[in-house]
Amino acid sequence: MAAANGRPVAKRRVRLLGGLAVAALIAGLGVFWAVTAPRAVSAERLAAIEAIEADPARGERVFWAGGCASCHAEKEASGDDRKRLSGGLRLTSDFGTFVVPNISPHPDAGIGQWTLDQFSNAMLAGIAPGGSHLYPSFPYASYVRMSDQDIADLFAHIKTLPASDATHPDHELKFPFSWRRLLGGWKFLFFDDAPRTELADGDAQLQRGQYLVEGPGHCGECHTPRNLLGGLKTDQWLAGAPNPEGEGRVPNITPGSPSLKSWSAADIAYYLESGFTPDFDSVGGSMVAVQKNMAELPSADREAIAAYLKTVPAR
Amino acid sequence: MKLRLIFTAAAFGIGCATLAFAADEPQKERQELMKGVGGATGTMAKMVKGEEPFDQAAVIAALETISANVEKFPELFPEGSETGMETEAAPAIWENMEDFRAKADKLQSDADAILADPPADLDGLKAVFGPLTKNCGACHETYRIKKS
Structure with a gap:
């Protein structure tokens, strides 16, 4: 009895499971399609x-x-x-x-x-x-x-x-x-x-610096490390990253940076204006083109960037 | 006692030889030359920034340092010196040696041209300092790699 009726029951179960799997697949594809749709x-x-x-x-x-x-x-x-x-x-x-x-x-x-x-x-x-x-x-x-x-x-x-x-x-x-x-x-x-950092106060210069660095300046695109899927590791904001073009590193530009922590805000602004570090080494690599752009900005913008960089969390 | 003396002398000798050897490494030598160029640039930059008064003799000495150092510089990239001693030299140097040399030559000829008619005052220095130091980034853009 059990053996005689067992097969159809099992078959029905398989059919049911199969149906559920297909439904899940369709639902999954639907979710995928919805999630990946351009907005x-x-x-x-x-x-x-x-x-x-x-x-x-x-x-x-x-x-x-x-x-x-x-x-x-x-x-x-x-x-x-x-x-x-x-x-x-x-x-x-x-x-x-x-x-x-x-x-x-x-x-x-x-x-x-x-x-x-x-x-x-x-x-x-x-x-x-x-x-x-x-x-x-x-x-x-x-x-x-x-x-x-x-x-x-x-x-x-x-x-x-x-x-x-x-x-x-x-x-x-x-x-x-x-x-x-x-x-x-x-x-x-x-x-x-969303903002990359929470500024403690509403200082206009800092807000301008935050806007320039996190928005148009897109500094974090190279200076922040990425995960395997190419997303920014936001808890490592501006902490430096491997050079995507090969050898070397894109430096840490937070106040915790070994090479930059002794720089004053004025040093950072001068670097962006002239391309010179405080010990008169010069800008290099991809940053050369970036610095040429920064040199075209009003000095207030470079000072705002420098002020913001001195306030981001040290990494 | 005598044995200890011999050992000490031998150790000292090896130490000196190592130091002399290290100083002769092209990687070290070119790093020192670039430090000299950076120092000379700093001398002039401080005047341009208004941190130091204009001093023509110091400007001439700085330009002479830049010219002399950069003349020797491109000779210090023999095969085998691509790595080691924390070099920041990019592999592109050996791929485009001709262009690399041309960039060094341009810095030297720019410095020499200013030396032929050195600036007499701060405004004169300001006028030549920017164009001269454009050479720094122009070369470092392609041929220098920061490791940290």
């Missing part, structure tokens, strides 16, 4: 940015603060050549090689046909025109903290820069990192606009 900037915020009267001259300050030229101008470019955002630089990483795009205002090779909404979505949500995810090698995970005014001014400024017709191959990434949809998962885990 654009809200319509209200896009409208607010559109409503701003943009000032391209003011946008130049944002352009230098944002370090656009460090990656998008040609390597070792100097003088006005740093304003030609022709792209082409190859950034090596554990995930493969990223090829920096042309973001000059050229209508075909660059971003000349982009709307302000598309630009805002790239800067604040990491979404390309057409709706796919952008790789966080473009530091939107920092730019997300930028103000509406700065976004509008920067877009207006980029429109005034020289156009370049240079075209480049796609990124050369390893599977599965070549599948952009997965970046939705990366964003779900690591992408938000």
Whole structure:
């Protein structure tokens, strides 16, 4: 009896379990699809940015603060050549090689046909025109903290820069990192606009420094170590990291840094202005291009950055 | 007693030989040359920043140090000196030796050009200091790797 009826019962159980598994798989795929879907900037915020009267001259300050030229101008470019955002630089990483795009205002090779909404979505949500995810090698995970005014001014400024017709191959990434949809998962885990540090008081200079370092300056993208999935180890904010391009290290720039802890705020500001350390060694590596940008800022901005760096938690 | 003396003398001799050997290492020698360039740069930078008064003789001495040191500098990267002694020399030096030498030559010729008509006052120094020291970052951007 038991043996005669056992088989159909077992079969039914298998069928039930199979059904549950398929349902779970579908549900899982649904969750995956929902989690990884690109999420654009809200319509209200896009409208607010559109409503701003943009000032391209003011946008130049944002352009230098944002370090656009460090990656998008040609390597070792100097003088006005740093304003030609022709792209082409190859950034090596554990995930493969990223090829920096042309973001000059050229209508075909660059971003000349982009709307302000598309630009805002790239800067604040990491979404390309057409709706796919952008790789966080473009530091939107920092730019997300930028103000509406700065976004509008920067877009207006980029429109005034020289156009370049240079075209480049796609990124050369390893599977599965070549599948952009997965970046939705990366964003779900690591992408938000929360402050990186809690400032004790509302000092205006410190707030300006925090804005520049955590937002447009995107200092943490190189100076903070990352986990295996490429997310910042936020408890190690600005504590230094391996050089992604090979040998050497990107230094710790917190007050606990062995090499920087003896620097005063004035020393930091002078370094950003001149490229000289307190013992007159000079800036090197990728920081050379960054320092050239910082030198273009008003001295109050460099002093604000220095003041902020003296107050972040020592690591 | 005599034996101890011999041992001490021998140990001292080995110590001296090691020191002399270490000083001859190209890695050490080029580090010392760069320290000299940094010190000379500092002399002028302090005047530019207004921390020290303008002193033409000191400016000339600093420029002479830079010119002399950077002349010897590119000769100190023989095969086999790519690593060791905490060198911060980038592998790119040996991949682009010609460009590396050209960058050193440019710093030297820039320093020599200023020496040919040295600045007479602080404004004169300010005018040449920026362009001269652009050479530092221009070379360190590609050819120097920070290890810490």
